[in-house]
Amino acid sequence: MNRITEIEIGTVSVGILGDPHLGRAFVRGVSLEKRGLREKMVMEDFQQRLAGSGQYDVFICMGDLFDKWAVSYGVVFQAALAFLNAASANPRTEYIVIAGNHDISRDLEKKGALDLFHLIVRSQKNIFVVEHSMNSFQLRIGGKMCGFFPFHPTKPAAELVTEKVDIAFGHWDTIFGDSNLIPTKKLAEMGCEVAYTGHVHLPDEFTRDDVKVVQVGSMQPYAHGEDNGEMYVTLALDELEGKDLRDKCIRVLLAPGERLDVEVDCLQLTVQRVGANEEETEEVTMGDFDLMALFGQAFEEAGVPTEVRGQILTRFEEARVAE
Known part of the structure:
Protein backbone atom coordinates (compact mmCIF):
# COMPACT_ATOMS: atom_id res chain seq x y z
CA MET A 1 0.00 0.00 0.00
CA ASN A 2 1.75 3.14 -1.20
CA ARG A 3 -0.28 6.09 -0.01
CA ILE A 4 2.43 8.68 -0.36
CA THR A 5 2.50 11.51 -2.86
CA GLU A 6 5.83 12.06 -4.58
CA ILE A 7 6.30 15.35 -6.41
CA GLU A 8 9.07 17.40 -7.96
CA ILE A 9 9.36 21.13 -7.35
CA GLY A 10 11.98 22.25 -9.81
CA THR A 11 14.83 19.83 -9.17
CA VAL A 12 13.76 19.15 -5.57
CA SER A 13 12.08 15.84 -4.70
CA VAL A 14 9.31 16.01 -2.10
CA GLY A 15 7.61 13.16 -0.25
CA ILE A 16 4.15 13.97 1.15
CA LEU A 17 2.69 11.71 3.84
CA GLY A 18 -1.00 12.01 4.71
CA ASP A 19 -2.51 11.71 8.17
CA PRO A 20 -0.86 8.81 10.10
CA HIS A 21 -3.29 8.93 13.07
CA LEU A 22 -0.83 7.16 15.35
CA GLY A 23 -2.43 5.90 18.54
CA ARG A 24 -5.75 5.11 16.92
CA ALA A 25 -7.52 2.19 18.62
CA PHE A 26 -9.18 -0.44 16.43
CA VAL A 27 -11.91 -2.19 18.40
CA ARG A 28 -15.16 -2.44 16.44
CA GLY A 29 -15.38 -5.79 14.68
CA VAL A 30 -11.95 -6.88 15.93
CA SER A 31 -11.75 -10.25 17.66
CA LEU A 32 -9.95 -10.50 21.00
CA GLU A 33 -7.05 -12.46 19.51
CA LYS A 34 -6.52 -9.76 16.87
CA ARG A 35 -6.61 -6.80 19.28
CA GLY A 36 -3.53 -4.63 18.94
CA LEU A 37 -2.48 -6.14 15.60
CA ARG A 38 -3.75 -3.30 13.44
CA GLU A 39 -2.25 -0.70 15.76
CA LYS A 40 1.11 -2.45 15.40
CA MET A 41 0.75 -2.52 11.61
CA VAL A 42 0.05 1.22 11.50
CA MET A 43 3.11 2.04 13.60
CA GLU A 44 5.36 -0.27 11.57
CA ASP A 45 4.08 1.27 8.33
CA PHE A 46 4.87 4.73 9.68
CA GLN A 47 8.35 3.70 10.83
CA GLN A 48 9.14 2.15 7.43
CA ARG A 49 8.07 5.32 5.62
CA LEU A 50 10.34 7.43 7.81
CA ALA A 51 13.18 4.94 7.33
CA GLY A 52 12.87 5.41 3.56
CA SER A 53 12.46 9.20 3.67
CA GLY A 54 16.10 9.90 2.83
CA GLN A 55 15.28 9.52 -0.87
CA TYR A 56 13.58 12.92 -0.69
CA ASP A 57 15.00 16.41 -0.28
CA VAL A 58 11.89 17.43 1.68
CA PHE A 59 9.52 15.16 3.62
CA ILE A 60 6.17 16.57 4.76
CA CYS A 61 3.68 15.06 7.22
CA MET A 62 0.34 16.68 6.42
CA GLY A 63 -1.24 16.77 9.89
CA ASP A 64 -2.91 14.44 12.39
CA LEU A 65 0.36 12.77 13.25
CA PHE A 66 -1.61 11.52 16.25
CA ASP A 67 -5.20 10.32 16.38
CA LYS A 68 -5.98 12.28 19.54
CA TRP A 69 -4.36 15.11 21.45
CA ALA A 70 -3.81 12.58 24.27
CA VAL A 71 -2.24 9.26 23.26
CA SER A 72 0.10 6.98 25.20
CA TYR A 73 3.65 8.12 25.90
CA GLY A 74 4.87 5.04 24.05
CA VAL A 75 3.21 6.15 20.83
CA VAL A 76 4.67 9.66 21.14
CA PHE A 77 8.17 8.37 21.79
CA GLN A 78 8.01 5.89 18.90
CA ALA A 79 6.94 8.67 16.54
CA ALA A 80 9.65 11.02 17.80
CA LEU A 81 12.32 8.32 17.55
CA ALA A 82 11.33 7.52 13.96
CA PHE A 83 11.70 11.19 13.01
CA LEU A 84 14.94 11.64 14.95
CA ASN A 85 16.52 8.54 13.40
CA ALA A 86 15.50 9.62 9.91
CA ALA A 87 16.58 13.24 10.35
CA SER A 88 19.98 12.36 11.81
CA ALA A 89 20.63 9.74 9.11
CA ASN A 90 19.57 12.18 6.37
CA PRO A 91 20.83 15.63 7.41
CA ARG A 92 20.20 17.07 3.92
CA THR A 93 16.50 16.18 4.07
CA GLU A 94 14.15 18.79 5.53
CA TYR A 95 11.34 17.32 7.66
CA ILE A 96 8.16 19.33 8.14
CA VAL A 97 5.27 18.27 10.38
CA ILE A 98 2.02 20.24 10.01
CA ALA A 99 -0.32 20.32 13.01
CA GLY A 100 -3.77 18.84 12.35
CA ASN A 101 -7.13 19.08 14.07
CA HIS A 102 -6.74 15.73 15.85
CA ASP A 103 -3.45 16.90 17.36
CA ILE A 104 -5.06 19.47 19.64
CA SER A 105 -7.63 19.57 22.42
CA ARG A 106 -10.57 21.93 22.16
CA ASP A 107 -9.45 23.09 25.60
CA LEU A 108 -6.58 25.22 24.35
CA GLU A 109 -4.97 25.32 27.79
CA LYS A 110 -4.14 21.62 27.57
CA LYS A 111 -0.84 20.37 26.20
CA GLY A 112 -0.82 17.08 24.39
CA ALA A 113 0.96 14.55 22.21
CA LEU A 114 2.16 16.95 19.52
CA ASP A 115 3.55 19.34 22.12
CA LEU A 116 5.56 16.51 23.69
CA PHE A 117 6.67 15.31 20.26
CA HIS A 118 7.90 18.81 19.39
CA LEU A 119 9.74 19.09 22.70
CA ILE A 120 11.60 15.84 21.95
CA VAL A 121 12.59 16.60 18.33
CA ARG A 122 13.22 20.34 18.54
CA SER A 123 16.98 19.96 18.97
CA GLN A 124 17.20 18.26 15.55
CA LYS A 125 17.78 21.19 13.20
CA ASN A 126 16.22 19.64 10.09
CA ILE A 127 12.84 18.88 11.74
CA PHE A 128 10.33 21.72 11.83
CA VAL A 129 6.89 21.48 13.44
CA VAL A 130 4.29 23.97 12.14
CA GLU A 131 2.32 24.37 15.35
CA HIS A 132 -1.33 25.30 15.86
CA SER A 133 -0.29 28.64 17.32
CA MET A 134 1.44 29.64 14.09
CA ASN A 135 -0.31 31.28 11.16
CA SER A 136 1.98 29.71 8.59
CA PHE A 137 5.56 28.80 7.74
CA GLN A 138 7.21 29.60 4.42
CA LEU A 139 10.11 27.90 2.71
CA ARG A 140 11.52 28.36 -0.80
CA ILE A 141 11.75 24.96 -2.50
CA GLY A 142 13.02 24.48 -6.03
CA GLY A 143 12.52 28.13 -6.86
CA LYS A 144 8.90 28.15 -5.61
CA MET A 145 7.63 29.83 -2.46
CA CYS A 146 5.88 27.15 -0.45
CA GLY A 147 3.51 27.91 2.40
CA PHE A 148 2.70 25.48 5.21
CA PHE A 149 -0.57 26.06 7.05
CA PRO A 150 -1.57 24.27 10.27
CA PHE A 151 -5.10 23.67 11.44
CA HIS A 152 -5.89 26.68 13.59
CA PRO A 153 -8.42 26.21 16.41
CA THR A 154 -9.69 29.79 16.45
CA LYS A 155 -8.85 31.52 13.16
CA PRO A 156 -10.56 30.90 9.80
CA ALA A 157 -8.22 29.28 7.28
CA ALA A 158 -8.37 32.29 4.94
CA GLU A 159 -6.96 34.58 7.64
CA LEU A 160 -3.75 32.55 7.75
CA VAL A 161 -2.96 33.26 4.10
CA THR A 162 -1.23 36.63 4.26
CA GLU A 163 1.76 36.36 1.91
CA LYS A 164 2.47 35.33 -1.67
CA VAL A 165 2.74 31.57 -2.07
CA ASP A 166 3.19 29.44 -5.19
CA ILE A 167 2.42 26.07 -3.59
CA ALA A 168 0.44 25.51 -0.39
CA PHE A 169 0.43 22.61 2.04
CA GLY A 170 -2.26 22.44 4.71
CA HIS A 171 -4.76 20.48 6.74
CA TRP A 172 -8.06 21.65 5.30
CA ASP A 173 -11.60 20.45 4.70
CA THR A 174 -12.59 20.46 1.04
CA ILE A 175 -16.41 20.31 1.13
CA PHE A 176 -17.65 21.17 4.63
CA GLY A 177 -15.72 22.42 7.61
CA ASP A 178 -16.90 25.96 8.25
CA SER A 179 -13.81 28.02 9.07
CA ASN A 180 -11.36 25.26 8.05
CA LEU A 181 -12.58 25.02 4.44
CA ILE A 182 -9.62 25.29 2.07
CA PRO A 183 -9.38 29.00 1.18
CA THR A 184 -8.86 28.59 -2.57
CA LYS A 185 -10.07 32.09 -3.38
CA LYS A 186 -7.55 33.67 -1.00
CA LEU A 187 -4.81 31.31 -2.16
CA ALA A 188 -5.52 32.26 -5.78
CA GLU A 189 -5.25 35.95 -4.88
CA MET A 190 -1.79 35.19 -3.45
CA GLY A 191 -0.68 33.50 -6.65
CA CYS A 192 -1.05 29.88 -5.54
CA GLU A 193 -0.96 27.33 -8.35
CA VAL A 194 -1.56 24.09 -6.42
CA ALA A 195 -2.56 23.23 -2.85
CA TYR A 196 -1.97 19.90 -1.14
CA THR A 197 -4.14 18.99 1.82
CA GLY A 198 -4.31 16.29 4.44
CA HIS A 199 -7.39 15.83 6.67
CA VAL A 200 -9.50 14.19 3.93
CA HIS A 201 -8.58 10.52 3.99
CA LEU A 202 -9.54 9.48 0.45
CA PRO A 203 -7.08 10.62 -2.26
CA ASP A 204 -8.60 12.89 -4.90
CA GLU A 205 -7.94 16.08 -6.82
CA PHE A 206 -10.01 18.89 -8.30
CA THR A 207 -9.72 22.54 -9.35
CA ARG A 208 -11.47 25.39 -7.53
CA ASP A 209 -10.95 29.12 -8.09
CA ASP A 210 -8.18 28.18 -10.58
CA VAL A 211 -6.23 26.42 -7.82
CA LYS A 212 -5.49 22.73 -8.29
CA VAL A 213 -6.30 20.97 -5.01
CA VAL A 214 -4.76 17.58 -4.24
CA GLN A 215 -6.13 15.47 -1.37
CA VAL A 216 -3.15 13.29 -0.56
CA GLY A 217 -5.20 10.81 1.49
CA SER A 218 -4.32 9.32 4.86
CA MET A 219 -1.26 7.11 5.40
CA GLN A 220 -3.61 4.14 5.52
CA PRO A 221 -7.36 3.90 5.01
CA TYR A 222 -9.14 3.68 8.37
CA ALA A 223 -12.72 2.97 7.24
CA GLY A 287 -16.06 6.96 14.52
CA ASP A 288 -16.99 6.36 10.88
CA PHE A 289 -17.55 10.08 10.27
CA ASP A 290 -15.59 13.30 10.38
CA LEU A 291 -17.70 14.49 13.30
CA MET A 292 -16.13 17.93 13.51
CA ALA A 293 -17.19 18.64 9.92
CA LEU A 294 -20.71 17.40 10.64
CA PHE A 295 -20.89 19.44 13.83
CA GLY A 296 -19.75 22.53 11.95
CA GLN A 297 -22.40 22.07 9.28
CA ALA A 298 -25.16 21.50 11.87
CA PHE A 299 -24.07 24.49 13.94
CA GLU A 300 -24.08 26.72 10.88
CA GLU A 301 -27.54 25.61 9.78
CA ALA A 302 -28.96 26.09 13.29
CA GLY A 303 -27.21 29.40 13.92
CA VAL A 304 -25.57 28.17 17.13
CA PRO A 305 -23.57 30.98 18.82
CA THR A 306 -19.77 30.65 18.77
CA GLU A 307 -19.40 30.36 22.54
CA VAL A 308 -22.01 27.59 22.68
CA ARG A 309 -20.26 25.73 19.85
CA GLY A 310 -17.03 25.80 21.83
CA GLN A 311 -18.71 24.40 24.95
CA ILE A 312 -20.32 21.55 23.00
CA LEU A 313 -17.11 20.62 21.19
CA THR A 314 -15.10 20.70 24.43
CA ARG A 315 -17.56 18.32 26.09
CA PHE A 316 -17.47 16.01 23.08
CA GLU A 317 -13.66 15.99 22.92
CA GLU A 318 -13.37 15.25 26.63
CA ALA A 319 -15.81 12.34 26.31
CA ARG A 320 -14.02 10.99 23.22
CA VAL A 321 -10.61 11.00 24.86
CA ALA A 322 -12.04 9.29 27.94
CA GLU A 323 -13.35 6.34 25.87
Whole structure:
Protein backbone atom coordinates (compact mmCIF):
# COMPACT_ATOMS: atom_id res chain seq x y z
CA MET A 1 0.00 0.00 0.00
CA ASN A 2 1.75 3.14 -1.20
CA ARG A 3 -0.28 6.09 -0.01
CA ILE A 4 2.43 8.68 -0.36
CA THR A 5 2.50 11.51 -2.86
CA GLU A 6 5.83 12.06 -4.58
CA ILE A 7 6.30 15.35 -6.41
CA GLU A 8 9.07 17.40 -7.96
CA ILE A 9 9.36 21.13 -7.35
CA GLY A 10 11.98 22.25 -9.81
CA THR A 11 14.83 19.83 -9.17
CA VAL A 12 13.76 19.15 -5.57
CA SER A 13 12.08 15.84 -4.70
CA VAL A 14 9.31 16.01 -2.10
CA GLY A 15 7.61 13.16 -0.25
CA ILE A 16 4.15 13.97 1.15
CA LEU A 17 2.69 11.71 3.84
CA GLY A 18 -1.00 12.01 4.71
CA ASP A 19 -2.51 11.71 8.17
CA PRO A 20 -0.86 8.81 10.10
CA HIS A 21 -3.29 8.93 13.07
CA LEU A 22 -0.83 7.16 15.35
CA GLY A 23 -2.43 5.90 18.54
CA ARG A 24 -5.75 5.11 16.92
CA ALA A 25 -7.52 2.19 18.62
CA PHE A 26 -9.18 -0.44 16.43
CA VAL A 27 -11.91 -2.19 18.40
CA ARG A 28 -15.16 -2.44 16.44
CA GLY A 29 -15.38 -5.79 14.68
CA VAL A 30 -11.95 -6.88 15.93
CA SER A 31 -11.75 -10.25 17.66
CA LEU A 32 -9.95 -10.50 21.00
CA GLU A 33 -7.05 -12.46 19.51
CA LYS A 34 -6.52 -9.76 16.87
CA ARG A 35 -6.61 -6.80 19.28
CA GLY A 36 -3.53 -4.63 18.94
CA LEU A 37 -2.48 -6.14 15.60
CA ARG A 38 -3.75 -3.30 13.44
CA GLU A 39 -2.25 -0.70 15.76
CA LYS A 40 1.11 -2.45 15.40
CA MET A 41 0.75 -2.52 11.61
CA VAL A 42 0.05 1.22 11.50
CA MET A 43 3.11 2.04 13.60
CA GLU A 44 5.36 -0.27 11.57
CA ASP A 45 4.08 1.27 8.33
CA PHE A 46 4.87 4.73 9.68
CA GLN A 47 8.35 3.70 10.83
CA GLN A 48 9.14 2.15 7.43
CA ARG A 49 8.07 5.32 5.62
CA LEU A 50 10.34 7.43 7.81
CA ALA A 51 13.18 4.94 7.33
CA GLY A 52 12.87 5.41 3.56
CA SER A 53 12.46 9.20 3.67
CA GLY A 54 16.10 9.90 2.83
CA GLN A 55 15.28 9.52 -0.87
CA TYR A 56 13.58 12.92 -0.69
CA ASP A 57 15.00 16.41 -0.28
CA VAL A 58 11.89 17.43 1.68
CA PHE A 59 9.52 15.16 3.62
CA ILE A 60 6.17 16.57 4.76
CA CYS A 61 3.68 15.06 7.22
CA MET A 62 0.34 16.68 6.42
CA GLY A 63 -1.24 16.77 9.89
CA ASP A 64 -2.91 14.44 12.39
CA LEU A 65 0.36 12.77 13.25
CA PHE A 66 -1.61 11.52 16.25
CA ASP A 67 -5.20 10.32 16.38
CA LYS A 68 -5.98 12.28 19.54
CA TRP A 69 -4.36 15.11 21.45
CA ALA A 70 -3.81 12.58 24.27
CA VAL A 71 -2.24 9.26 23.26
CA SER A 72 0.10 6.98 25.20
CA TYR A 73 3.65 8.12 25.90
CA GLY A 74 4.87 5.04 24.05
CA VAL A 75 3.21 6.15 20.83
CA VAL A 76 4.67 9.66 21.14
CA PHE A 77 8.17 8.37 21.79
CA GLN A 78 8.01 5.89 18.90
CA ALA A 79 6.94 8.67 16.54
CA ALA A 80 9.65 11.02 17.80
CA LEU A 81 12.32 8.32 17.55
CA ALA A 82 11.33 7.52 13.96
CA PHE A 83 11.70 11.19 13.01
CA LEU A 84 14.94 11.64 14.95
CA ASN A 85 16.52 8.54 13.40
CA ALA A 86 15.50 9.62 9.91
CA ALA A 87 16.58 13.24 10.35
CA SER A 88 19.98 12.36 11.81
CA ALA A 89 20.63 9.74 9.11
CA ASN A 90 19.57 12.18 6.37
CA PRO A 91 20.83 15.63 7.41
CA ARG A 92 20.20 17.07 3.92
CA THR A 93 16.50 16.18 4.07
CA GLU A 94 14.15 18.79 5.53
CA TYR A 95 11.34 17.32 7.66
CA ILE A 96 8.16 19.33 8.14
CA VAL A 97 5.27 18.27 10.38
CA ILE A 98 2.02 20.24 10.01
CA ALA A 99 -0.32 20.32 13.01
CA GLY A 100 -3.77 18.84 12.35
CA ASN A 101 -7.13 19.08 14.07
CA HIS A 102 -6.74 15.73 15.85
CA ASP A 103 -3.45 16.90 17.36
CA ILE A 104 -5.06 19.47 19.64
CA SER A 105 -7.63 19.57 22.42
CA ARG A 106 -10.57 21.93 22.16
CA ASP A 107 -9.45 23.09 25.60
CA LEU A 108 -6.58 25.22 24.35
CA GLU A 109 -4.97 25.32 27.79
CA LYS A 110 -4.14 21.62 27.57
CA LYS A 111 -0.84 20.37 26.20
CA GLY A 112 -0.82 17.08 24.39
CA ALA A 113 0.96 14.55 22.21
CA LEU A 114 2.16 16.95 19.52
CA ASP A 115 3.55 19.34 22.12
CA LEU A 116 5.56 16.51 23.69
CA PHE A 117 6.67 15.31 20.26
CA HIS A 118 7.90 18.81 19.39
CA LEU A 119 9.74 19.09 22.70
CA ILE A 120 11.60 15.84 21.95
CA VAL A 121 12.59 16.60 18.33
CA ARG A 122 13.22 20.34 18.54
CA SER A 123 16.98 19.96 18.97
CA GLN A 124 17.20 18.26 15.55
CA LYS A 125 17.78 21.19 13.20
CA ASN A 126 16.22 19.64 10.09
CA ILE A 127 12.84 18.88 11.74
CA PHE A 128 10.33 21.72 11.83
CA VAL A 129 6.89 21.48 13.44
CA VAL A 130 4.29 23.97 12.14
CA GLU A 131 2.32 24.37 15.35
CA HIS A 132 -1.33 25.30 15.86
CA SER A 133 -0.29 28.64 17.32
CA MET A 134 1.44 29.64 14.09
CA ASN A 135 -0.31 31.28 11.16
CA SER A 136 1.98 29.71 8.59
CA PHE A 137 5.56 28.80 7.74
CA GLN A 138 7.21 29.60 4.42
CA LEU A 139 10.11 27.90 2.71
CA ARG A 140 11.52 28.36 -0.80
CA ILE A 141 11.75 24.96 -2.50
CA GLY A 142 13.02 24.48 -6.03
CA GLY A 143 12.52 28.13 -6.86
CA LYS A 144 8.90 28.15 -5.61
CA MET A 145 7.63 29.83 -2.46
CA CYS A 146 5.88 27.15 -0.45
CA GLY A 147 3.51 27.91 2.40
CA PHE A 148 2.70 25.48 5.21
CA PHE A 149 -0.57 26.06 7.05
CA PRO A 150 -1.57 24.27 10.27
CA PHE A 151 -5.10 23.67 11.44
CA HIS A 152 -5.89 26.68 13.59
CA PRO A 153 -8.42 26.21 16.41
CA THR A 154 -9.69 29.79 16.45
CA LYS A 155 -8.85 31.52 13.16
CA PRO A 156 -10.56 30.90 9.80
CA ALA A 157 -8.22 29.28 7.28
CA ALA A 158 -8.37 32.29 4.94
CA GLU A 159 -6.96 34.58 7.64
CA LEU A 160 -3.75 32.55 7.75
CA VAL A 161 -2.96 33.26 4.10
CA THR A 162 -1.23 36.63 4.26
CA GLU A 163 1.76 36.36 1.91
CA LYS A 164 2.47 35.33 -1.67
CA VAL A 165 2.74 31.57 -2.07
CA ASP A 166 3.19 29.44 -5.19
CA ILE A 167 2.42 26.07 -3.59
CA ALA A 168 0.44 25.51 -0.39
CA PHE A 169 0.43 22.61 2.04
CA GLY A 170 -2.26 22.44 4.71
CA HIS A 171 -4.76 20.48 6.74
CA TRP A 172 -8.06 21.65 5.30
CA ASP A 173 -11.60 20.45 4.70
CA THR A 174 -12.59 20.46 1.04
CA ILE A 175 -16.41 20.31 1.13
CA PHE A 176 -17.65 21.17 4.63
CA GLY A 177 -15.72 22.42 7.61
CA ASP A 178 -16.90 25.96 8.25
CA SER A 179 -13.81 28.02 9.07
CA ASN A 180 -11.36 25.26 8.05
CA LEU A 181 -12.58 25.02 4.44
CA ILE A 182 -9.62 25.29 2.07
CA PRO A 183 -9.38 29.00 1.18
CA THR A 184 -8.86 28.59 -2.57
CA LYS A 185 -10.07 32.09 -3.38
CA LYS A 186 -7.55 33.67 -1.00
CA LEU A 187 -4.81 31.31 -2.16
CA ALA A 188 -5.52 32.26 -5.78
CA GLU A 189 -5.25 35.95 -4.88
CA MET A 190 -1.79 35.19 -3.45
CA GLY A 191 -0.68 33.50 -6.65
CA CYS A 192 -1.05 29.88 -5.54
CA GLU A 193 -0.96 27.33 -8.35
CA VAL A 194 -1.56 24.09 -6.42
CA ALA A 195 -2.56 23.23 -2.85
CA TYR A 196 -1.97 19.90 -1.14
CA THR A 197 -4.14 18.99 1.82
CA GLY A 198 -4.31 16.29 4.44
CA HIS A 199 -7.39 15.83 6.67
CA VAL A 200 -9.50 14.19 3.93
CA HIS A 201 -8.58 10.52 3.99
CA LEU A 202 -9.54 9.48 0.45
CA PRO A 203 -7.08 10.62 -2.26
CA ASP A 204 -8.60 12.89 -4.90
CA GLU A 205 -7.94 16.08 -6.82
CA PHE A 206 -10.01 18.89 -8.30
CA THR A 207 -9.72 22.54 -9.35
CA ARG A 208 -11.47 25.39 -7.53
CA ASP A 209 -10.95 29.12 -8.09
CA ASP A 210 -8.18 28.18 -10.58
CA VAL A 211 -6.23 26.42 -7.82
CA LYS A 212 -5.49 22.73 -8.29
CA VAL A 213 -6.30 20.97 -5.01
CA VAL A 214 -4.76 17.58 -4.24
CA GLN A 215 -6.13 15.47 -1.37
CA VAL A 216 -3.15 13.29 -0.56
CA GLY A 217 -5.20 10.81 1.49
CA SER A 218 -4.32 9.32 4.86
CA MET A 219 -1.26 7.11 5.40
CA GLN A 220 -3.61 4.14 5.52
CA PRO A 221 -7.36 3.90 5.01
CA TYR A 222 -9.14 3.68 8.37
CA ALA A 223 -12.72 2.97 7.24
CA HIS A 224 -14.57 1.51 4.25
CA GLY A 225 -15.38 4.96 2.91
CA GLU A 226 -11.68 5.84 2.79
CA ASP A 227 -10.53 2.98 0.60
CA ASN A 228 -10.80 1.66 -2.93
CA GLY A 229 -10.37 -1.98 -1.99
CA GLU A 230 -6.75 -2.00 -0.80
CA MET A 231 -7.41 -2.95 2.80
CA TYR A 232 -11.14 -2.43 3.35
CA VAL A 233 -13.02 -4.94 1.22
CA THR A 234 -16.75 -5.53 0.79
CA LEU A 235 -17.84 -9.04 -0.23
CA ALA A 236 -21.06 -10.97 -0.65
CA LEU A 237 -21.42 -14.13 1.43
CA ASP A 238 -20.69 -16.42 -1.53
CA GLU A 239 -17.45 -14.52 -2.30
CA LEU A 240 -15.72 -15.36 0.99
CA GLU A 241 -14.63 -18.89 0.17
CA GLY A 242 -11.06 -19.43 -0.97
CA LYS A 243 -9.83 -15.89 -0.35
CA ASP A 244 -6.87 -14.95 1.84
CA LEU A 245 -8.31 -12.16 3.94
CA ARG A 246 -5.90 -12.16 6.87
CA ASP A 247 -4.64 -8.63 6.21
CA LYS A 248 -8.02 -7.18 5.21
CA CYS A 249 -10.88 -5.45 6.98
CA ILE A 250 -13.97 -7.20 5.68
CA ARG A 251 -17.56 -6.07 5.36
CA VAL A 252 -19.90 -8.94 4.46
CA LEU A 253 -23.14 -8.14 2.61
CA LEU A 254 -25.99 -10.43 3.60
CA ALA A 255 -29.08 -10.80 1.43
CA PRO A 256 -32.50 -11.42 3.06
CA GLY A 257 -32.45 -14.77 4.84
CA GLU A 258 -28.66 -15.19 4.75
CA ARG A 259 -26.56 -15.75 7.88
CA LEU A 260 -22.84 -15.51 8.40
CA ASP A 261 -22.15 -18.93 9.93
CA VAL A 262 -18.51 -19.37 8.91
CA GLU A 263 -15.36 -18.09 10.55
CA VAL A 264 -13.54 -15.38 8.62
CA ASP A 265 -9.84 -14.92 9.35
CA CYS A 266 -9.39 -11.17 8.89
CA LEU A 267 -8.27 -8.04 10.72
CA GLN A 268 -11.77 -6.69 11.22
CA LEU A 269 -15.24 -8.04 10.43
CA THR A 270 -18.53 -6.18 10.08
CA VAL A 271 -21.85 -7.30 8.64
CA GLN A 272 -24.24 -5.28 6.52
CA ARG A 273 -27.68 -6.44 5.50
CA VAL A 274 -29.03 -5.55 2.08
CA GLY A 275 -32.81 -5.24 1.91
CA ALA A 276 -35.01 -6.60 -0.85
CA ASN A 277 -35.36 -3.07 -2.27
CA GLU A 278 -31.56 -2.91 -2.62
CA GLU A 279 -31.33 -0.20 0.02
CA GLU A 280 -28.52 -0.92 2.41
CA THR A 281 -28.86 -0.65 6.16
CA GLU A 282 -25.95 -0.87 8.52
CA GLU A 283 -24.98 -0.43 12.12
CA VAL A 284 -23.09 2.83 12.18
CA THR A 285 -20.62 4.02 14.81
CA MET A 286 -19.66 7.61 15.46
CA GLY A 287 -16.06 6.96 14.52
CA ASP A 288 -16.99 6.36 10.88
CA PHE A 289 -17.55 10.08 10.27
CA ASP A 290 -15.59 13.30 10.38
CA LEU A 291 -17.70 14.49 13.30
CA MET A 292 -16.13 17.93 13.51
CA ALA A 293 -17.19 18.64 9.92
CA LEU A 294 -20.71 17.40 10.64
CA PHE A 295 -20.89 19.44 13.83
CA GLY A 296 -19.75 22.53 11.95
CA GLN A 297 -22.40 22.07 9.28
CA ALA A 298 -25.16 21.50 11.87
CA PHE A 299 -24.07 24.49 13.94
CA GLU A 300 -24.08 26.72 10.88
CA GLU A 301 -27.54 25.61 9.78
CA ALA A 302 -28.96 26.09 13.29
CA GLY A 303 -27.21 29.40 13.92
CA VAL A 304 -25.57 28.17 17.13
CA PRO A 305 -23.57 30.98 18.82
CA THR A 306 -19.77 30.65 18.77
CA GLU A 307 -19.40 30.36 22.54
CA VAL A 308 -22.01 27.59 22.68
CA ARG A 309 -20.26 25.73 19.85
CA GLY A 310 -17.03 25.80 21.83
CA GLN A 311 -18.71 24.40 24.95
CA ILE A 312 -20.32 21.55 23.00
CA LEU A 313 -17.11 20.62 21.19
CA THR A 314 -15.10 20.70 24.43
CA ARG A 315 -17.56 18.32 26.09
CA PHE A 316 -17.47 16.01 23.08
CA GLU A 317 -13.66 15.99 22.92
CA GLU A 318 -13.37 15.25 26.63
CA ALA A 319 -15.81 12.34 26.31
CA ARG A 320 -14.02 10.99 23.22
CA VAL A 321 -10.61 11.00 24.86
CA ALA A 322 -12.04 9.29 27.94
CA GLU A 323 -13.35 6.34 25.87
